[in-house]
Amino acid sequence: MPELPEVETIRRNINASLAERVLVSVDVRLPKLLRDSPLPDPTILQGCRLVEADRRAKVLTIGFSNDLSLMVHFKLAGQFAILRPDGSRLVAGHPVPDPAGAYPHKASHIDFKFDDGTIAYYSDVRQFGWLRLIPTADVQRALDEFAFGPEGVGETIDAKRLSAIMGARSIPVKTLLLDQKVLAGLGNIYVDEALHAAKVHPAKPAKSLTSKERRAVIVAIPIVLENGIRQGGAKIIHHRAYPTDGFPAVHAREGEACPVCGTTIVKTRVGARGTYLCPTCQRLPRRRTSSMPTLPGRG
């Protein structure tokens, strides 16, 4: 579930309360989370200062003063919880374990203890996430291997490029936008949100969008991502959205009213993904049975 806004929130949390702190101990209870790690043992970080956290797409990178970096992908259910000695907490990512509950939770697999008494927990109920420890000098190369497309927030999206890609592909626009090589950062939540905001049906072939629809999608993407960051991420538990300011607007809100028009939000499947949409705001043109519209699909 952690998508760009959740990972960005974690990055900010780390920089706000762990930067410049010395890591005094690392306790790994589930070593397989580092199964693909070039350097297998993160206890080598003990005694080092945490320099800074960065993010590219949904990958978090935490740099340490011994010129090693920890790369983290939270996948479905990763969570990073920072518990300060004064009792305050900064928790982001998946909503399980309960951010207000006791730590370590049984799904808390790694503890990071710092010199001021702050403890950070990596939790992951699904255990699909991964951590990789590598020399900081190798981080850029490692990121390059993912071949991520441009970020969905930050610099403005290259509308020409994205529009051209959309115009060339016949796959559902939702599937295209989930491709991290096309655009980095959208996951199943925010892609539903962006398409709802743009009033575009997720199953529409990307190339069938009008230029106006393409423009609407491109405009909506950074808006929904920035809104997600502002909210500190989305809260979805057992396929149900927990209300924070009517956010998310449609994702995980099957049976609720569309905040724009009041129509009941439906759940369907696009590219084998659970997909939420407003059938009024996001109309799919009625398919003709007798003849195919205009040109044959391709040459």
Add this chain to the structure above:
DNA sequence: TGCGTTGTTTCACC
């Protein structure tokens, strides 16, 4: 108990 879950990769196919 088998199904649903997501980000990502892999594979068969046209």
Add this chain to the structure above:
DNA sequence: CGGTGAAACAACGC
């Protein structure tokens, strides 16, 4: 060869 859709995979909660 490349685009596509479907399946696979990680492992768990319900």
